[in-house]
Amino acid sequence: MRFNPEKCTFGVKAGKFLCFFLTERGIEANPDKCRAFFDYPTPKSKKSIQTLNGMLTSMARFVAKSAQHALPLFKLLRKETTFEWTEECEGALQHLKRAxxxxxxxxxPVEGEKLYLYLAVASEAISAVLIRETEQGQKPVYFVSRALQGPEFRYLQIEKTALAVIMAARKLRYYFLAHSIIIRTDQPVKQLLARPDMVGRMLKWSLELAEFDISFESRKALKAQVLADFVAEMTTSTTSEKNKWTIFVDGSSNSQGSGAGIILENEDGVLIEVSLGLSFPTTNNQAEYEAFLAGLRLAEDMGAEEIRIFTDSQLVASQVSGEYQTKEERLLEYLNLIRAKLAKFKGTEVKHVPREHNARADVLSKLASTRRKKAGNQSLIQETLTKPSIEKTAEVMHICAVDEQSWMSPVYNFLKSNTLPVDAKEAAKIRKRACSYVLLDDKLYRRGFSIPLLKCVEEARVEFILQEIHEGINGQHIGGRSLARKALRAGYYWPTMQNDARDHVLKCDKCQRHGDMHLAPANELKTMISPWSFAW
Structure with a gap:
């Protein structure tokens, strides 16, 4: 390999690289490109708009919320739209020229440094900025944004916020892999992505983000003057308003099953819908109480402090408020449990509303009660309650939940008590690994693709599971690779599944006695000299 001396430069403090200027201060935009964009005349046709958008795309990393500001220009490129330069388009162009x-x-960024991600969500575009926090203040690293398309316009606000995180993780993948990312947002994205009962795209996004070291914290003010244009994802409300939630609940019980619908909404416009299926026989009043309790549990998970609950059941609303007496023992147990949960909130209000004012929750409850495996219920969260909330579980004393020598121990201890090794590299590895796991009822589960949750298995139970699958009542003495896949489909996981399954098959006496034997001797392959087939 030879270098052309005329194209090489050594020992310089600044230089042009990939159409950008690298200096001691950082990465700067090419002045020639900025000047060309600033001097570009007012577009007269769609072709000139395409040229303008191409110039903007090459410098989008320097412009905060570039896609949101360029929306009027994007709309002119639609096939069904006739070209018409309006004041809105002129204002968007002038704003981009000023930027x-x-x-x-x-x-x-410095190696090992923590980076911070701020999000901005609009009705038609999403944006994000990656920044560093130094002694001199907040410094931008990269601006990313894009316009929403097709069905993305119909996403809930919380889903758009999660989509902004996904967009930033895909476009800034190498930053996310090399650094710990702290996402500063006031939206309950962390609570939703961590729930094991997420469905559809939210579950897919949760699995996609599992490979990165991501944490969340409350949004703080952007102090840098250069970031002034990058506002918060929503209009900032006061601290007291952030924790106020309105809940609509409704229960349904019919011959096909029982279900509950819950809708949560806060002052910032965050909307969460839950479709809860009840897999045990209930009356309509019990279904209403289960919906009420599910709404309280979800509000508690979201960190709500003040709640207003609306239900179309006159009986439930009156019994909870104390206007009606409760004589039935089963409903009395529900009522005592509800009052205990209501006492955890600073302020509560329960109201009865007509059914027409609670229509959406009613639809969700009916979807849950009639849902089948391939139904079209696309609510944000789908849960199935296997037993009544008032049923008390047997108390079992765990001597040791996970053996300290088990492969699960580091991840389990981190998720359980936030315990990490002293070594910084090992601690970083465990943090990244823990993103793929979740702790439920003191049991460790791994997030899967075909199956949402896979139960993690200790080494002592591996042999028993493989033996049951391989030669149990439904065993077919399958090969090692198929055995590992079948154990995975059965809902189990451990890191050495492939090797353990192969070793188990090699130790199986029946497989060795009756398995197919390859009698052909091992010979080297011989090349054919014929220039074409059958040319001998």
Whole structure:
């Protein structure tokens, strides 16, 4: 390999690289490109709009919320739209020219440094900015944004926020892999992505983010002047308003089954819908109480402090408020449990509303009660309650939940008590591994693709599970690879599944006695000299 001396430069403090300027301060935009964009005349046709958008795309990393500001220009490129330059388009162009007249200097992160991600969610676009926090203040690293398309316009606000995180993780993948990312947002994205009962795209996004070291914290103010255009994802409400939630609940019981519908909404417009299926026989009043309790549990998970609950059941609303007496023992147990949960909140209000004002929750409850495996219920969260909430579980004393020598021990201890090794590298590895696991009822589960949750198995139970699958009552003495796949489909997981399954098959006496024997001797392959087939 030879280098062309005329194209090589050594020992310089600044230089042009990949159409950007690298200086001691950081990465700067190419002045020639900025000048060309600033001097670009008012577009007269769709072709000139395409040229303008191409110039903007090459410098989008320097412009905060570039897609949101360029939306009027994007709309002119639609096939069904006739070209018409409006004041809105002119205002968008002038704003982008002002932004590129003094573009920010993007800094280079230091190895091992924590980076912070801020999100901005609009009705038609999502944006994110990756920043560093230094002694000199907050420094931008990268701006990303894109316009929403097709069905994304109909996403709930919380889903758009999660989509903004996914967009940033895909476009800034190498930053996410090399650094710990702290997402600053006031939206309950962390609570929703961590729930094991998520369905559809939220479950897919949760699995996609599992490989990164991501944590969440409350949003703080952006202090840097260059980031002033990058506002919060929603209008900031006061602290007291953030924890106020309105809950609509409804229960349904019919011959096909029972279900409950829950809708949570806060002052910032965050909307969460839950479709809860009840897999045990209930009356309609019990279903209403289960819906009420499910709403309280979800509000508690979201960190609500003040709640207003609306239900279309006159009986439930009056019994909870104390207007009606409760004589039935089973409903009395539900009522005592509800009052105990209501006492955990700072402020509560329970109201009865007509059925027409609670229509959406009613639809969710009916979807849950009539849901089948391939039904079209696309609510944000789908749960199945296997037993009544008032049923008391047997108390079992765990001597030791996980053996300290088990492969699960580091992840289990981190999720249980936030315990990490002293070694920084090992601690970082465990943090990343723990993103793929979840702790439920003191049991460790791994997030899967075909199956949402896989139960983690200790080494002592591996042999028993493989033996039952391989030669149990339904065993077919399958091969090692098929045996590992079948154990995975059965809902089990451990890291050495493939090797353990192969070793188990090699030790099986019946497989060795009656398995197919390959009698052909091992010979080297011989090449054919014929120029074409059958040319001998």
């Amino acid at each position: 590129l007249s003094e573009p920010p200097v993007l800094t280079r």
